[in-house]
Amino acid sequence: MAAAPESDLDIRYVADLARITLTDEEADTLGGQLEKIISYVKQLEALDVSGIEPTAHATPLFDIVREDTVKPSIGVDATLANAPQKTTDQFLVTKVVE
Amino acid sequence: MPASDYIVTIGLEVHAQLTTQSKMYCGCKVGYGAPPNSQTCPVCLGMPGAMPTLNEAAIEKTVLTGLMLGCENPEISKWDRKNYFYPDMPKNYQLTQFDLPLCEHGSVPLYDHCYPKDVQKDIPRPGYAVKLTRIHLEEDVGKSTHHEKNTTIDFNRAGTPLMEIVSDPDIRTGEEAFAYLNSLRQILIAGGVSDADMEKGQMRCDVNISLRKTEEEPLGAKIELKNLNSPAAVRRAIHYEIDRQSTELDAGTPQVQCTRRWDDDLGESTVMRSKEDAHDYRYFPEPDLLPIRTAPIVEAMKKLVPELPHEKSQRFVTDFGVTEYDASVLSSDKHLATYFEQAATGAKNTKLVANWVLNDLLSALKESFTEIQDSTQVPAENLRALVDLIESGKISGKQAKNDVFPAMLETGKTAGDIVKEKGLEQVSDTGALEAFCDQVIQENEAIAADVRSGNEKAANALVGRVMKLSKGQANPKVVIGILLEKLK
Ligand SMILES: [Zn+2]
Numbered sequence: 001m002a003a004a005p006e007s008d009l010d011i012r013y014v015a016d017l018a019r020i021t022l023t024d025e026e027a028d029t030l031g032g033q034l035e036k037i038i039s040y041v042k043q044l045e046a047l048d049v050s051g052i053e054p055t056a057h058a059t060p061l062f063d064i065v066r067e068d069t070v071k072p073s074i075g076v077d078a079t080l081a082n083a084p085q086k087t088t089d090q091f092l093v094t095k096v097v098e
Numbered sequence: 099m100p101a102s103d104y105i106v107t108i109g110l111e112v113h114a115q116l117t118t119q120s121k122m123y124c125g126c127k128v129g130y131g132a133p134p135n136s137q138t139c140p141v142c143l144g145m146p147g148a149m150p151t152l153n154e155a156a157i158e159k160t161v162l163t164g165l166m167l168g169c170e171n172p173e174i175s176k177w178d179r180k181n182y183f184y185p186d187m188p189k190n191y192q193l194t195q196f197d198l199p200l201c202e203h204g205s206v207p208l209y210d211h212c213y214p215k216d217v218q219k220d221i222p223r224p225g226y227a228v229k230l231t232r233i234h235l236e237e238d239v240g241k242s243t244h245h246e247k248n249t250t251i252d253f254n255r256a257g258t259p260l261m262e263i264v265s266d267p268d269i270r271t272g273e274e275a276f277a278y279l280n281s282l283r284q285i286l287i288a289g290g291v292s293d294a295d296m297e298k299g300q301m302r303c304d305v306n307i308s309l310r311k312t313e314e315e316p317l318g319a320k321i322e323l324k325n326l327n328s329p330a331a332v333r334r335a336i337h338y339e340i341d342r343q344s345t346e347l348d349a350g351t352p353q354v355q356c357t358r359r360w361d362d363d364l365g366e367s368t369v370m371r372s373k374e375d376a377h378d379y380r381y382f383p384e385p386d387l388l389p390i391r392t393a394p395i396v397e398a399m400k401k402l403v404p405e406l407p408h409e410k411s412q413r414f415v416t417d418f419g420v421t422e423y424d425a426s427v428l429s430s431d432k433h434l435a436t437y438f439e440q441a442a443t444g445a446k447n448t449k450l451v452a453n454w455v456l457n458d459l460l461s462a463l464k465e466s467f468t469e470i471q472d473s474t475q476v477p478a479e480n481l482r483a484l485v486d487l488i489e490s491g492k493i494s495g496k497q498a499k500n501d502v503f504p505a506m507l508e509t510g511k512t513a514g515d516i517v518k519e520k521g522l523e524q525v526s527d528t529g530a531l532e533a534f535c536d537q538v539i540q541e542n543e544a545i546a547a548d549v550r551s552g553n554e555k556a557a558n559a560l561v562g563r564v565m566k567l568s569k570g571q572a573n574p575k576v577v578i579g580i581l582l583e584k585l586k
Contacts, residue, residue, distance in 0.1 A: 068155035
């Protein structure tokens with residue numbers, strides 16, 4: 001594998017936050033790929049943004065809202081259609097108690 | 099050293115569900131009772147590519163809350179993604195507000211009558227208002243049900259508009275936290291922004307609490323308490339936590355930042371997660387939602403700011419002459435306040451109306467498990483008429499309590515009709531009463547002489563005898579007037 005560019009990325013930490021278990025090999029591959037993405041985006045740091053007004057959004061648009069009216073939902077069957085595991089009307093997951 | 103020697107610092111994070119028709123970022127219906135997973139769509143199920151849209155009413159209700167609590171508003175407000183991985187949040191991030199919330203600062207006034215009953219006589223900081231950090235608008239998560247071997251999830255609640263009200267670390271006791279929650283609830287209900295019932299999960303509360311020995315020291319390790327389902331539970335959990343932390347600190351055990359779960363049945367808390375497990379939310383701006391300019395919304399909402407409970411209370415004192423305490427209780431509930439105001443307006447004795455509402459009416463409603471807005475038996479004008487009858491001497495207070503009011507509750511008839519039916523009218527007819535008075539004076543010459551010589555108090559004994567002669571139907575006020583006139 002090509003030497004990964006320098007960054008403070010901790011692939012194990014990121015994987016842990018996303019509850020993903022990685023083999024050593026996967027950690028190497030994905031870590032390298034993520035490093036490349038980050039260093040690509042990091043080129044932005046070279047830009048001089050002094051004197052540019054900060055904005056809350058890249059699009060210069062505001063106040064796009066909708067009225068508080070109820071629209072039809074998609075129904076129980078469609079809702080559960082993609083569920084990896086389900087009971088009659090609920091998603092079923094591994095027991096999680098914090 | 100005892101717990102009282104530590105400085106206790108408490109901050110509250112309150113989540114309140116807003117009373118909108120539809121969800122925060124999609125048009126699915128909000129509310130309980132529907133079959134599981136029937137009020138869902140690609141947006142609130144977190145399907146990739148589904149686009150959220152902002153619910154205008156939820157934004158307005160949050161801004162209105164800010165106005166009621168004296169908040170300021172950043173010029174621009176925006177939404178952010180708070181990333182965490184948990185099955186009740188299918189997008190794997192919560193759409194919330196990070197650096198530009200809708201409201202900042204402001205405060206929640208602690209109403210005297212909102213403290214626990216046993217400490218209302220001894221409030222350490224009377225009239226204090228707890229400072230707020232911010233109010234932001236986010237979404238609720240789905241509902242998990244834990245079974246023996248697995249967990250099931252219903253996403254009907256996911257995406258319900260949720261307002262988070264964050265206080266400064268400006269609370270000192272469990273009693274203040276209790277008063278904060280009750281006062282806040284009354285204000286939210288007055289504004290019609292949330293039903294705010296903790297027992298129904300419409301309002302939820304997390305507590306941050308730390309102890310230190312002196313004001314000069316930095317704040318102690320912050321302990322977060324979760325699973326608090328009523329103001330009383332919050333009070334109990336804070337007492338427990340102060341005892342636990344001070345005992346450990348006394349024994350030389352330093353406190354370490356963590357989150358603890360309160361068990362109200364056992365009356366104790368246990369560690370839920372340590373600092374090492376603290377979430378790293380990696381907030382970033384939500385690209386699919388555009389920012390909001392707050393000024394026009396603030397301007398529109400100013401017209402909707404209602405009379406707040408403490409303002410109403412002050413008006414009841416001024417307009418109706420009731421005590422501060424009675425006024426605060428009468429104004430604590432929107433429906434109770436409306437009922438009282440209707441009954442007291444035009445009444446001969448408004449204080450007496452307040453007594454009847456707070457004592458007789460409320461206990462009768464309690465006995466029949468009826469809310470004041472659902473009760474039809476004694477409309478406000480009928481209660482006013484009853485009190486007017488007492489005040490004008492037509493019936494005695496005793497008769498009103500024992501005979502007339504119970505019959506009003508039972509039949510829904512007016513006090514006047516019941517008095518007539520039962521023949522309860524007190525004898526105020528002076529002709530009849532004068533005859534009784536003459537008879538009593540004749541039969542009790544010694545007492546009569548005593549009154550004549552200036553001892554007016556002695557006349558009370560004569561009143562009793564006239565009442566007996568009239569079989570309790572005489573009006574005592576009229577009787578004493580006649581007696582004193584005759585014995586001048
Ligand atoms: Zn939806």
